[in-house]
């Protein structure tokens with residue numbers, strides 16, 4: 041394929057994409073296929089001779105979409121969204137066309153300087169203080185891993201990088217049980233170890249499921265008494281399971297009293313902070329050392345784009361950065377090389393889709409979208425509470441709530457029936473030892489009718505289950 045043919049097929053692809061999105065409501069959100077079915081459909085020996093583009097394109101349209109879970113479906117209420125606004129998709133096409141590498145300033149000056157600009161824009165949009173700077177990672181997992189490695193090195197006076205961890209103090213991290221598994225992964229892979237990630241109990245009767253700041257203080261004191269080395273505190277704003285929000289002001293005050301760095305995981309909920317009325321959920325965030333949020337979740341910047349704000353990037357650069365001779369920028373003094381802020385060397389031009397998104401949509405429209413999702417989720421939860429046999433287990437935190445229908449087995453059977461039918465897609469979690477169904481309202485293209493389909497589908501599925 042040459043670039044003339046690429047131009048032709050890109051137009052075909054754009055037409056296909058428009059039709060795909062226009063007809064998403066006609067598809068089940070999740071395909072009802074068994075593992076291995078799709079591989080069987082495409083099984084073939086490795087091609088030795090060229091296949092006409094027409095054939096490959098036709099195979100794609102015939103086979104692939106029907107075997108995909110449709111994340112852009114307006115009734116995708118599972119997990120968290122991975123919203124792709126059309127404006128961000130357009131930017132991705134352009135970034136792909138240039139196929140650059142944004143690892144150093146000189147390898148992609150526009151990408152590098154646009155990254156700095158959109159970080160400032162997002163910092164202001166979320167109401168964070170001016171002192172914060174930051175970078176764009178691929179994922180919140182990478183951002184949290186980078187933050188934890190930085191905590192480790194701060195605790196070790198930056199000696200772990202050279203000497204390793206053997207013979208050093210026993211490092212301890214603190215987080216609530218509501219934090220995402222990426223925190224456990226960071227503890228495991230940083231060499232700190234799962235056993236040294238102390239899960240702090242929740243505060244009693246707290247509708248936001250914050251960790252208990254007094255319990256945090258007690259755990260740090262106990263560790264100090266045992267000769268362990270407290271290393272850092274990881275906090276949640278909008279935990280994955282039920283949307284838990286730690287009391288950042290109180291917990292960060294405890295961390296600071298012990299001289300510990302803090303990292304806030306607001307991967308999902310961070311997008312909502314463009315609307316000032318939601319900011320009480322993370323009151324105190326201005327005191328954090330590091331904050332991650334994923335514009336690729338609720339905001340609409342196509343996957344992948346995860347922003348980490350840093351009060352002072354110095355310790356993270358000292359931890360993650362390496363500058364061999366072949367990676368210096370000759371003749372330019374004070375430039376930022378973002379690869380030194382993160383794990384991989386090669387980096388995609390992710391700032392472009394954020395720049396397109398913010399300029400083409402504008403913050404006010406993005407706020408309206410998120411406000412609608414929150415309001416509609418409350419309306420849907422109220423309608424479900426009024427249905428026979430249903431219980432709202434956790435009330436909406438932003439646009440996430442959980443529910444049950446009878447015991448664990450019946451709730452699981454109901455969820456399975458709903459997802460097999462495909463009008464909506466929901467997932468599950470465990471809350472206080474019970475199996476619950478999660479509902480999260482966030483699809484870019486969803487309407488109030490799409491959201492109010494949730495109680496309707498639940499009622500239909502329950503009636504069928506009762507009939508059976």
Ligand SMILES: Cc1ncc(COP(=O)(O)O)c(C=O)c1O
Pocket residue numbers: 120178179180181182220222278279280305306307308334346
């Ligand atoms: C609260 C939270 N943190 C972190 C993550 C991990 O995100 P990523 O896929 O960007 O690594 C998720 C994923 O859903 C999440 O919900």
